[in-house]
Amino acid sequence: MANKLRNKGKLYDAASYPSLEGEIFSRKLFEELRRLQKLLNHGYDLKVKWLPKVKHMEENGKYRVCGEIIGKTIYVYDEDEEEAVKTLRHEIIEHLLYTYERNYVAFINCLIKLFNEMQRRKREDLVEKIVGIL
Numbered sequence: 001m002a003n004k005l006r007n008k009g010k011l012y013d014a015a016s017y018p019s020l021e022g023e024i025f026s027r028k029l030f031e032e033l034r035r036l037q038k039l040l041n042h043g044y045d046l047k048v049k050w051l052p053k054v055k056h057m058e059e060n061g062k063y064r065v066c067g068e069i070i071g072k073t074i075y076v077y078d079e080d081e082e083e084a085v086k087t088l089r090h091e092i093i094e095h096l097l098y099t100y101e102r103n104y105v106a107f108i109n110c111l112i113k114l115f116n117e118m119q120r121r122k123r124e125d126l127v128e129k130i131v132g133i134l
């Protein structure tokens with residue numbers, strides 16, 4: 001999520017997001033996305049949509065969101081094309097970092113699962129010992 005104040009924004013999923021009209025094709029953005037995909041070797045499945053006429057507000061109405069990723073689409077709302085390119089860079093780097101974060105979450109979940117299994121076995125042993133002395 002990119003915005004001028006870099007505040008945290010609401011995350012939407014593709015299904016719940018309102019339909020956005022006013023897409024303008026930008027060769028600059030299209031080519032920048034291709035360049036970044038190759039450079040970072042990441043996000044080959046991502047698309048970019050430039051919606052400069054959409055005034056995108058946070059729910060509290062305070063901040064203008066410049067860009068966000070919904071599903072596999074990067075939405076860029078900047079009216080200025082150069083700013084839109086910067087927002088695109090922000091979003092794709094954020095997406096790359098998010099991929100690493102997801103790996104970290106998967107790792108932690110594996111540890112939790114392992115720990116729970118160890119605890120379960122200890123509990124079973126303890127229960128059997130208690131049953132044995134009753």
Ligand SMILES: [Zn+2]
Nearest residue numbers: 001002003094
């Ligand atoms: Zn962001």
